[in-house]
Amino acid sequence: xxxxxxxxxxxxxxxxxxxxxxxxxxxxxxxxxxxxxxxxxxxxxxxxxxxxxxxxxxxxxxxxxxxxxxxxxxxxxxxxxxxxxxxxxxxxxxxxxxxxxxxxxxxxxxxxxxxxxxxxxxxxxxxxxxxxxxxxxxxxxxxxxxxxxxxxxxxxxxxxxxxxxxxxxxxxxxxxxxxxxxxxxxxxxxxxxxxxxxxxxxxxxxxxxxxxxxxxxxxxxxxxxxxxxxxxxxxxxxxxxxxxxxxxxxxxxxxxxxxxxxxxxxxxxxxxxxxxxxxxxxxxxx
Amino acid sequence: xxxxxxxxxxxxxxxxxxxxxxxxxxxxxxxxxxxxxxxxxxxxxxxxxxxxxxxxxxxxxxxxxxxxxxxxxxxxxxxxxxxxxxxxxxxxxxxxxxxxxxxxxxxxxxxxxxxxxxxxxxxxxxxxxxxxxxxxxxxxxxxxxxxxxxxxxxxxxxxxxxxxxxxxxxxxxxxxxxxxxxxxxxxxxxxxxxxxxxxxxxxxxxxxxxxxxxxxxxxxxxxxxxxxxxxxxxxxxxxxxxxxxxxxxxxxxxxxxxxxxxxxxxxxxxxxxxxxxxxxxxxxxx
Numbered sequence: 001x002x003x004x005x006x007x008x009x010x011x012x013x014x015x016x017x018x019x020x021x022x023x024x025x026x027x028x029x030x031x032x033x034x035x036x037x038x039x040x041x042x043x044x045x046x047x048x049x050x051x052x053x054x055x056x057x058x059x060x061x062x063x064x065x066x067x068x069x070x071x072x073x074x075x076x077x078x079x080x081x082x083x084x085x086x087x088x089x090x091x092x093x094x095x096x097x098x099x100x101x102x103x104x105x106x107x108x109x110x111x112x113x114x115x116x117x118x119x120x121x122x123x124x125x126x127x128x129x130x131x132x133x134x135x136x137x138x139x140x141x142x143x144x145x146x147x148x149x150x151x152x153x154x155x156x157x158x159x160x161x162x163x164x165x166x167x168x169x170x171x172x173x174x175x176x177x178x179x180x181x182x183x184x185x186x187x188x189x190x191x192x193x194x195x196x197x198x199x200x201x202x203x204x205x206x207x208x209x210x211x212x213x214x215x216x217x218x219x220x221x222x223x224x225x226x227x228x229x230x231x232x233x234x235x236x237x238x239x240x241x242x243x244x245x246x247x248x249x250x251x252x253x254x255x256x257x258x259x260x261x262x263x264x265x266x267x268x269x270x271x272x273x274x275x276x277x278x279x280x281x282x283x284x285x286x
Numbered sequence: 287x288x289x290x291x292x293x294x295x296x297x298x299x300x301x302x303x304x305x306x307x308x309x310x311x312x313x314x315x316x317x318x319x320x321x322x323x324x325x326x327x328x329x330x331x332x333x334x335x336x337x338x339x340x341x342x343x344x345x346x347x348x349x350x351x352x353x354x355x356x357x358x359x360x361x362x363x364x365x366x367x368x369x370x371x372x373x374x375x376x377x378x379x380x381x382x383x384x385x386x387x388x389x390x391x392x393x394x395x396x397x398x399x400x401x402x403x404x405x406x407x408x409x410x411x412x413x414x415x416x417x418x419x420x421x422x423x424x425x426x427x428x429x430x431x432x433x434x435x436x437x438x439x440x441x442x443x444x445x446x447x448x449x450x451x452x453x454x455x456x457x458x459x460x461x462x463x464x465x466x467x468x469x470x471x472x473x474x475x476x477x478x479x480x481x482x483x484x485x486x487x488x489x490x491x492x493x494x495x496x497x498x499x500x501x502x503x504x505x506x507x508x509x510x511x512x513x514x515x516x517x518x519x520x521x522x523x524x525x526x527x528x529x530x531x532x533x534x535x536x537x538x539x540x541x542x543x544x545x546x547x548x549x550x551x552x553x554x555x556x557x558x559x560x561x562x563x564x565x566x567x568x569x570x571x572x
Contacts, residue, residue, distance in 0.1 A: 061554045070560035117496040121561075138495050166493050180495040184502040187477050189553065190534040191559040193467045194527065197534075207423050207452050210403040214564050215501045216470040221561040224554035225485040232547050239479065242539045246532060248483075250474040253528045261518050267475065274478040275407075275507040279498055 004051045004059045005075065007066035010119060011091045013271065014129025016046040020128070022160035030053045033070075034124075041125040061178060068092040069229035072101055077148055079107040083224065087150045089114045094233040095141045095170035109147040112154050113276035115139040115173065115180075116163065121221040134162035139177075141170045180216070183245055185219045186238070192220035199266045200240035243269040290337045290345045291316045292360065293352035294327035297377050299414025301349055302332040307416070308446040315341045319356075327411040335454045342367040346444070347375070348473060355515035358387055366394040373436045375400045379463065380519040381456035395433040398440050401425040401459065402449065403467075407507040420448035425463075427456045437557040444572070464523035469531055471505045473511060478506035 001023050005012040008030040016028050030047035032038040041047045056062060062078060071092050078088055078101060089112045090096055099113050117135040118128060138158055143151060156157055158165060168176075195217070231238050255263040289307050291298040294316040302314050316333035318324040327333045342348060348364060350357055357378050365388060366376055375398045378384055385399050404422040406413060424444055429437060444451060454462075481503070517524050541549040 002540070003475065016569070022523070117494060119498070121498070123475065127405075131370070134357065136496070176485070176494050179332070179484050180499045184477060184499045186535070186538060187473050188502055188556050190472050190531060190538055191470060192532045192557040193534050193553065194469065196557065196560060198465050198530065199462070200528070207450075208403060208425065208462050210405065210422070211562070212405070212407070212505050213466045213470045215504050216474055217560050217564070218501050219552075220557050221499050221564075222554070222558075224551045224558065227554060228547050228551040229544055230552055232545075233544075236541060239539065240542055242535065242542075244484065245476060245480045246535050246539070248479050249528065249532050249535070252472060252476055255524065256517055256521060256528075257525055259518075259521075264517055265510045265514040267479065268506075268508070268513060271475050271478040271482065271506050272508075272510070274482060274503050277505075278292050278503070279496070 001026045002055070002058055003028045003061045003063070004055050004263045005031075005060065006051075006078065007046060007070070008032045008037055008046055008125050008128075009065065009123050010064060011116070011132075012065035013041060013044070013046045013125045014118075014132035015091075016041075016132070017128055017130045018133055018161050019157075022157075028233050039126050040183055044125055044128070046125055047087045048126055053081065056086070057083045059083065059216065060156070061087045063167060064088070064090040064092075067226045067229050068094050068098065068233055071098055072233075075102055075111070076105055079105050079111060079256065080108065084110075085149070087112060087153050089154060091116055093181065093230045094141075095173045097233045099142050099145075099170040103145075108145055112146045112149055112151065113141040113170065115141075115177070121218055122127050122198040123201055123223045123226070133158075137166055137228070138163045139168055139173055140167055141173055143167050174234050175237050178234055178241045182230060182234060182238050186231075186242060187223060188217050188219035189222075192217045249266075252271040287312045287343055287348045288341070288342050289314045289347045289349070290443075291333060292337075292348065292350045292364065293356070294318045294323055294332055295416075296352035296410050296413040297402070297418075298349060298402075299330070299332045299411045299416035300416070301326060301351065301377075302327075303414055303416045304447050305443075306570060308428065308443075315552050324412050329416070330411055332411055332414055339367065342372070343369045345369065345372050345415075346439070347373045350374070350376040353512045354380050354519055357384055361388055361397070362391055364393050365397060366500050370396075371435070372396055373398060373439050375440060377402055379516045379538075381425075381469065383519045385428050385431075385456040389431075392429055395523075396436055398429070398432045398475065399427040399438060399456065400440075401427070401463070407504055408429055408472065409509045419444075422449055423452055424449040425452050425454055425459055427454055427459055429453050446464050463524050464520055464527045467539045468516060468520060468524050469527040471508060472528060473531065474503050474505035474510075478503045495534065 003026055020027055026045045028049035029049055030041050030050045070088055090111050095113055104107055116138040118132050289312055293403055302373055305312055314333045315337035316327050317337045328424040374396050381399055388394055402419055404418050
């Protein structure tokens with residue numbers, strides 16, 4: 001199997017690691033606009049060598065694992081360059097604009113719009129880990145727009161990697177993911193900002209912060225280059241989730257300000273069941 | 287050594303586990319308003335038996351590890367009942383009101399006001415784990431109000447358990463901890479609430495949520511019975527942190543709404559250094 005990975009960072013690199021396990025003979029080439037990352041990906045054995053133009057035409061699988069603004073630009077070019085039987089898939093955190101962009105492309109049926117719900121707050125080839133996708137959900141959008149044989153190849157791959165598949169339309173994906181992923185990142189970034197602004201003496205953060213704070217601001221380590229275009233493409237949904245979140249915080253503030261501690265208690269009690277809901281989430285194994 | 291633990295939950299129980307490691311001969315008795323927890327604490331070997339009135343008088347160490355509203359009520363009674371050389375310490379997440387409450391008590395010099403920055407989102411004796419306090423910071427307030435020999439006994443204990451000590455006044459403690467702990471809990475609870483409200487079909491949360499969301503809402507599993515009195519006692523500081531947090535969220539919303547993506551990028555980039563700050567935080571080992 002010949003595979004081209006465009007963007008050899010956390011996602012592309014982890015995909016390469018798992019691919020080598022399930023298809024030991026795979027030839028993996030890669031591309032990255034960051035020359036250092038590309039070189040490092042070869043050194044780490046994630047890819048065999050940098051990809052050349054011909055590799056796209058001969059590829060069985062092309063994975064685009066780059067920020068969603070790059071995806072919007074490069075996906076059409078990649079579809080222009082592939083062979084008739086090449087599967088092209090992405091791993092972008094937004095789906096609607098990307099699906100619209102290639103809706104009329106003559107190779108649309110070679111493309112499978114994917115969002116594997118997997119990752120960490122780290123970036124680059126060094127962050128690539130084995131087993132990142134195992135037990136994780138992969139959301140596939142507009143599956144009916146992809147040729148059946150191409151779908152089949154993708155599903156075989158995902159199955160061997162241990163991923164669970166869920167089908168959605170791109171608009172529903174973007175709406176739901178705004179809540180369970182994009183909003184979490186903003187809440188975490190703004191929590192980090194609030195504390196950094198207040199605690200000018202950083203030793204105080206260092207000494208007083210516990211694992212609870214660390215867990216809540218973990219996502220504030222995420223890459224702005226990756227997240228800015230996600231918020232841009234999913235702006236409308238993200239604004240809606242933010243308004244609801246801010247409204248809930250103001251509501252809690254009001255209860256506390258007026259001394260309604262029964263109300264404060266109830267707000268927390270009603271949210272406790274998030275624990276049961278979360279028990280179903282596959283956890284990171286590494 | 288004779289030790290009485292009042293409140294045999296996560297903190298009291300974990301303290302008992304570590305105490306047995308560093309003082310294998312210690313006699314540990316316990317009290318809890320929850321009879322099931324008390325029984326379970328004996329079964330788990332956290333305590334040797336339920337404490338009796340006489341145990342307080344003969345105790346070398348009494349730990350009050352109960353919610354901060356209970357602490358306000360019981361601390362004076364405990365100080366009334368102890369022997370002349372007994373060390374009494376607490377583990378409350380607020381310090382100012384508790385210190386004020388016992389300021390004039392004739393046994394004030396037997397009390398050491400403590401806040402070990404350690405815990406998980408779970409509660410009860412089953413949640414007690416070994417090594418919870420190792421490498422963690424223990425904030426001691428108003429140390430000058432505690433008799434020297436009593437301090438010494440506490441420091442020996444904390445030292446053997448591997449805790450780092452930091453001294454603060456109660457007001458500074460409450461102000462700082464509002465940022466690095468109390469606000470995180472509210473941000474997490476309200477994030478959980480926002481998502482639960484929106485995602486009526488919980489299967490959607492289950493399927494789409496990744497480890498990022500899980501990490502950000504982890505604290506929303508925390509006990510309302512423990513947290514309501516914390517917010518009540520630290521109301522003024524918590525309101526201030528909430529206002530700043532809501533203000534930052536509104537600022538981010540404004541940047542996104544007006545399409546200022548450079549601004550969105552900058553907000554995240556400036557907060558990324560939380561990663562370096564957090565690298566200093568001792569992580570949970572279990």
